[in-house]
Amino acid sequence: MAIYDLLLSNLRLAAEYLWWQELVPYTWLTAGAVCVISIIYVIYCLYFAPLCNIPGSTISKLTSAKMNLHAILGLISEFSEEEYYSRGDIFTMSPNAVAISNPADCRTILSTHRFVKSEMYAGFDGHEPNIFSMRSPDVSRVRRRQVGPAFANSYLNDMEPIILECGIHAIKEKWNKELASSPSGMATICYALHFSMVTFDIIGALGFGQRFNALRDDKSKMVRWVEDYNKLAMARLAYSGAHSFPTNLLLRRLMKSKDEFLAFGMAAAELRREQLRRGDIEKPKDLLQILIDGQDPDSKAKMTDTQVTAENTIFMVAGSDTTSLTMTWTLHYLLLHPEVYHKVTAEVRREFPRHHLITYAEGKARLPYLDACIFESMRVRPVSGVPMPRIVPEGGATFQGHFLPAGTMLGVNVCGFNHHQGIWSNPRQFIPERFLNDEKAKNNILTFSAGVRVCPGRVLAQYEMITIIANMLKDYDFSLPADSLFTPNRLDKHGNPLTMPRFQSLTVGPKYPERDCRVVIAAAPEY
Numbered sequence: 001m002a003i004y005d006l007l008l009s010n011l012r013l014a015a016e017y018l019w020w021q022e023l024v025p026y027t028w029l030t031a032g033a034v035c036v037i038s039i040i041y042v043i044y045c046l047y048f049a050p051l052c053n054i055p056g057s058t059i060s061k062l063t064s065a066k067m068n069l070h071a072i073l074g075l076i077s078e079f080s081e082e083e084y085y086s087r088g089d090i091f092t093m094s095p096n097a098v099a100i101s102n103p104a105d106c107r108t109i110l111s112t113h114r115f116v117k118s119e120m121y122a123g124f125d126g127h128e129p130n131i132f133s134m135r136s137p138d139v140s141r142v143r144r145r146q147v148g149p150a151f152a153n154s155y156l157n158d159m160e161p162i163i164l165e166c167g168i169h170a171i172k173e174k175w176n177k178e179l180a181s182s183p184s185g186m187a188t189i190c191y192a193l194h195f196s197m198v199t200f201d202i203i204g205a206l207g208f209g210q211r212f213n214a215l216r217d218d219k220s221k222m223v224r225w226v227e228d229y230n231k232l233a234m235a236r237l238a239y240s241g242a243h244s245f246p247t248n249l250l251l252r253r254l255m256k257s258k259d260e261f262l263a264f265g266m267a268a269a270e271l272r273r274e275q276l277r278r279g280d281i282e283k284p285k286d287l288l289q290i291l292i293d294g295q296d297p298d299s300k301a302k303m304t305d306t307q308v309t310a311e312n313t314i315f316m317v318a319g320s321d322t323t324s325l326t327m328t329w330t331l332h333y334l335l336l337h338p339e340v341y342h343k344v345t346a347e348v349r350r351e352f353p354r355h356h357l358i359t360y361a362e363g364k365a366r367l368p369y370l371d372a373c374i375f376e377s378m379r380v381r382p383v384s385g386v387p388m389p390r391i392v393p394e395g396g397a398t399f400q401g402h403f404l405p406a407g408t409m410l411g412v413n414v415c416g417f418n419h420h421q422g423i424w425s426n427p428r429q430f431i432p433e434r435f436l437n438d439e440k441a442k443n444n445i446l447t448f449s450a451g452v453r454v455c456p457g458r459v460l461a462q463y464e465m466i467t468i469i470a471n472m473l474k475d476y477d478f479s480l481p482a483d484s485l486f487t488p489n490r491l492d493k494h495g496n497p498l499t500m501p502r503f504q505s506l507t508v509g510p511k512y513p514e515r516d517c518r519v520v521i522a523a524a525p526e527y
C-alpha cells in the first residue's frame with residue numbers, strides 16, 4: 001500500500017511538473033499576444049479611430065469604463081456637466097459615443113427623425129414598445145398623434161380638478177394635519193417625499209382612473225412598481241443583455257413586479273371599457289380615456305388594450321419623478337436664495353387673496369416670477385440629466401468639424417446645453433430673472449428635450465408645478481431647520497450656495513432626501 005501511495009504521489013508530481021513545463025511557453029506566448037493586441041488597440045483608439053481627435057479623456061477613448069462607473073455611482077449628470085465645462089461642445093464618452101452640448105447641433109439632432117433613439121430605450125418597453133421606447137419614426141408619429149389630444153390645453157383644463165384634488169388639496173390636508181398636532185404651530189416635513197407621492201397620485205388618477213392616496217397612506221404599491229420598472233430599465237442601460245439568460249435570473253423579482261404593474265394597467269383599461277359599455281359612468285376626462293379613444297387622424301388606427309397598457313404605465317414612469325424632482329429642486333433653490341424666496345412669495349401674496357385657490361391659468365398669467373423660478377431651476381438642475389442617446393444614420397454626420405461614422409452614439413447633453421456659456425452668463429448661478437417675461441429664453445433649455453420626440457407631458461407637468469408651488473407659497477411660510485447642512489451661507493468653490501448632493505438613476509434627485517429635503521412649515525399669516 002505504501003509503495004503504491006509513493007508511486008502515485010511521484011506520478012502526480014511529475015504530471016504537475018510536466019503540465020507547468022508545457023504551459024510555460026504558451027503562457028508567455030499568450031501574454032505576449034495580449035500585450036501586442038492591447039498596444040495596437042491603444043494606438044488605434046488614440047491615433048486612428050474615427051473619434052480620436054474629439055476632446056475627451058484618454059480613458060474614455062479606450063473604454064466605456066469611466067462613463068459606466070459614473071452611471072453606477074449616480075453621477076452621470078455631474079459628469080456630463082463638468083465635462084462640458086472642461087472640454088466644450090463635443091467630447092467623447094466612450095470609444096463609440098460622444099456627447100454634444102452645442103445648442104445648434106442639439107437642435108439639428110432632435111429636430112427630425114434622422115437620428116433615431118438608441119437600442120438602450122428598449123429597457124423601457126412594456127409588453128411591447130411604448131411612445132417613449134419606440135425607435136421607428138413611423139410608429140412614433142402615429143402614437144404621438146393618438147395621444148396628442150391628452151396634452152392639448154382644453155383637455156388639460158378639463159383634467160385640472162383631478163390635478164388640484166390629488167395635488168395641492170392633498171398636500172394641504174396633510175400639512176394642516178401636521179400643524180394642527182404641533183403645539184408650536186410649526187412642523188418639519190420632507191418635501192421631496194411629499195412631492196413624490198403627490199405626483200404618483202396625480203398621474204395614477206389620470207392614467208388608471210383610480211385614487212392611490214400614496215400621500216395620505218405614505219406609500220402605495222404604485223411607488224414600488226415604478227421604482228422596480230426604473231431599476232429594470234437601468235439594468236438594461238448598463239448591460240444590454242441584462243434581460244436575457246443568465247442575468248435575467250438576478251432580475252426575477254423586478255420582472256415579476258413589472259408584470260404585476262402591466263397587468264394592473266391592463267385591468268384598468270378593461271374596467272374602463274366595461275364601465276362605459278354598461279353605461280355605469282360618463283366618459284371621464286383623463287389620460288386613460290384619451291388612450292382608449294385616441295385615434296390617428298391619418299390612418300384612423302386606435303390602440304389595442306396592450307398598447308393602452310404600454311402607454312398608461314410609461315406615463316406613470318415618465319411623468320411622476322420628473323415632475324416631483326423638479327419641484328424638489330425648485331424649493332431647494334428657493335431656500336438657498338432667501339432674496340428670491342421673499343420676492344416670489346411677495347408676488348404670490350400680492351396677486352391673490354389668502355383663501356383663493358390659484359389655478360394653472362391664473363398662476364401662469366399673473367405669476368411671471370414664479371414661472372421664471374421654475375424655469376431657472378429646470379435650467380440649472382435638469383432632472384433629465386443623462387445625455388439622451390441617439391444614433392448617427394447611414395452616411396455619417398459632421399458636428400463641430402468632426403466626422404462621425406454611421407452607428408456612432410450621440411448623447412444630446414442636456415446639462416451642457418442648459419449651462420452653455422454661449423447662451424447664459426454665469427450659468428452655474430441661480431438667477432430666475434433670466435426668464436422673466438422672456439418667452440424666447442424658455443426655448444433655450446433642453447429639460448423637456450425638443451423637436452420630434454419632445455416631452456408631450458411638459459404642459460401637464462407645469463399644471464402640477466404651478467398649482468402646487470403657487471398655492472404652497474401663498475398658504476405656508478418655509479424655513480430651513482436649524483441643523484440643515486445646506487444653507488445660503490455655505491458656498492461652493494464657485495461662490496454659489498452649495499447644493500445638496502445629487503444622485504442620478506433615470507432622473508436626477510437628491511442623494512439623501514430624508515436628510516437634505518427637510519423644511520419647517522408654518523401657516524402663512526392672514527393678509
Ligand code: HEM
Pocket residue numbers: 131132133140144203314315316318319320322323326383384388389446447448449452453454455456457458460461
Ligand atoms: C418636469 C417634468 C418633466 C420633465 C423634465 C420631462 C422630461 C422629458 C424628456 C427630457 C424627454 C425626452 C427623453 C428622451 O428623449 O430620452 C421626455 C419624454 C417624454 N415624456 Fe416627459 N418630462 C416631464 C414630465 C412628463 C409628464 C408629466 C409626462 C406624462 C404624463 C411625460 C411623458 C413623456 C413621454 C411619453 C415621453 C416620450 C416622448 C417620445 O419619445 O416621443 N413627461 N420627457
